[in-house]
Amino acid sequence: MEKLIDIKGVKKWYKKKKSNELIEAVKGISFQVDRGEVVGLLGPNGAGKTTLIKMMCGLLIPNEGSVTINGFDIKSQRLKALRHISVVLEGNRNLYWRLTVRENLEYFSGNRGMSKKAVSQKVDELLERFNLTNKSHEQVNTLSRGMQQKLSIAVALLADTDIIFLDEPTLGLDIETSYEIRKLLTEIAKKENKTILLSSHDMPVVQEICERVVIINGGEVVTDEKVQNLLELFDTKAYSFTLTKALNKQQLAVLNHNFLANMSQEENGETKLEVTISHSEEFYQVIDLLKEFHASIEKIDRASIDFEKVFMKIVKGEPENEVTLSATS
Numbered sequence: 001m002e003k004l005i006d007i008k009g010v011k012k013w014y015k016k017k018k019s020n021e022l023i024e025a026v027k028g029i030s031f032q033v034d035r036g037e038v039v040g041l042l043g044p045n046g047a048g049k050t051t052l053i054k055m056m057c058g059l060l061i062p063n064e065g066s067v068t069i070n071g072f073d074i075k076s077q078r079l080k081a082l083r084h085i086s087v088v089l090e091g092n093r094n095l096y097w098r099l100t101v102r103e104n105l106e107y108f109s110g111n112r113g114m115s116k117k118a119v120s121q122k123v124d125e126l127l128e129r130f131n132l133t134n135k136s137h138e139q140v141n142t143l144s145r146g147m148q149q150k151l152s153i154a155v156a157l158l159a160d161t162d163i164i165f166l167d168e169p170t171l172g173l174d175i176e177t178s179y180e181i182r183k184l185l186t187e188i189a190k191k192e193n194k195t196i197l198l199s200s201h202d203m204p205v206v207q208e209i210c211e212r213v214v215i216i217n218g219g220e221v222v223t224d225e226k227v228q229n230l231l232e233l234f235d236t237k238a239y240s241f242t243l244t245k246a247l248n249k250q251q252l253a254v255l256n257h258n259f260l261a262n263m264s265q266e267e268n269g270e271t272k273l274e275v276t277i278s279h280s281e282e283f284y285q286v287i288d289l290l291k292e293f294h295a296s297i298e299k300i301d302r303a304s305i306d307f308e309k310v311f312m313k314i315v316k317g318e319p320e321n322e323v324t325l326s327a328t329s
């Protein structure tokens with residue numbers, strides 16, 4: 001596999017203005033991204049994501065370590081490295097606000113050596129694909145945030161770089177636009193063989209688009225794993241039992257002594273018992289205990305854990321018993 005992004009032992013510290021105290025924002029991060037991979041860069045506020053992204057696109061220089069983009073060092077071969085990256089920063093700072101939608105697209109295609117006709121065709125195609133055709137002659141500063149965001153992504157595609165960095169692409173958007181952008185990004189991720197690094201707090205977007213996630217917390221990588229593996233890792237340990245009647249307090253306490261159990265009364269009158277176990281053989285012990293309690297089981301489902309909860313568990317280090325599981329039926 002061809003490594004397009006190679007980050008090695010990167011550190012960055014800031015000096016606090018008044019006290020001169022050092023803040024270590026990034027404490028020695030290393031990871032690589034292969035060509036065509038779609039990777040989520042996640043972390044709670046203040047984890048160091050923005051600092052890391054800024055170092056990856058040459059806006060900040062690391063105090064230690066190196067960032068290599070397609071074989072070019074971002075510090076010593078900055079321009080060559082930057083030629084391979086498009087950055088869609090949160091807040092749409094990569095657009096010209098006084099130009100129209102079409103003018104922005106035309107401008108950014110300008111340095112690719114395309115003929116006028118080819119540019120016009122490509123721009124029309126993107127306007128159509130991003131549902132911006134009827135806005136093509138409007139100035140960017142009159143557009144909604146969602147439309148600006150779509151235009152930013154279209155501009156990144158037009159530049160046709162191998163790598164796209166997207167910083168919070170759905171932040172502050174309404175549900176409909178966020179959904180539209182999610183669909184566009186999924187399509188780009190699947191069809192265009194782009195290498196995408198996406199930072200987001202929007203976990204459904206991450207779950208849908210990214211194959212792999214790098215989670216950073218306190219300036220360090222705490223997880224670097226395939227999304228599917230993480231979901232499976234947590235998913236298989238939870239079961240949801242539908243019971244014909246509720247357990248009493250003592251019975252629930254016995255279950256909770258051995259496992260993690262949570263009982264709830266559903267709106268339709270059913271009793272749901274969610275049990276999280278550590279090993280698969282414990283599943284049978286749960287069944288045995290329920291038999292002992294004369295609790296009749298109507299249905300057993302595997303409870304599913306979504307990526308949001310996986311993320312919370314990893315970054316907050318929540319003990320398993322604080323993770324609430326949503327049952328699938």
Ligand SMILES: Nc1ncnc2c1ncn2[C@@H]1O[C@H](COP(=O)(O)OP(=O)(O)OP(=O)(O)O)[C@@H](O)[C@H]1O
Nearest residue numbers: 014015023025043044045046047048049050051052
């Ligand atoms: N210019 C700066 N001067 C001093 N400290 C800074 C500066 N920029 C960031 N920091 C500090 O560095 C740490 C990492 O910040 P960073 O913005 O990289 O995190 P983040 O993961 O992007 O967070 P968010 O999601 O809130 O943007 C934080 O403690 C932050 O307060």
